[in-house]
Amino acid sequence: MKYLGFAFLLVCAITAVYAQEIQVNRQNKTIAVTAEESITADAEVAVLAIGYHNYASTQDGAFQENIRSSNQITKSLLDSGIPKSNIETDKLRLARAEPGDKWTTEMKKDRQFEAQPARFASTSSC
Secondary structure (H helix, E strand, O other), X not given: OHHHHHHHHHHHHHHHHHHOOOXXXXXXXXXXXXXXXXXXXXXXXXXXXXXXXXXXXXXXXXXXXXXXXXXHHHHXXXXXXXXXXXXXEEEEEEEXXXXXXXXXXXXXXXXXXXXXXXXXXXXXXX
């Protein structure tokens, strides 16, 4: 009787150990995921990065177009209620443009220079 009980426990233990084995191979395309808890929290600060990229035939043209567009973006941010103190420009890159592989002859002529700023707006208590 003792041997029968011992054999039963041994079979159950082997089955339980084998059932928990996860095989990782090319035929087994199963993903095992275990989750125990989840946490959510509201953001205290949100940072919005806005970029604009333009081309022009002259360096001054690229710069002036960039200033015009940056002013419009800033005005839109201010109109949406973001304080002026929370808006900043991180960088402004003005350089000779590298022609793309699919640019036509006219595009290469019109795209001699490029300007690219990055403007950031942040708000607290989102």
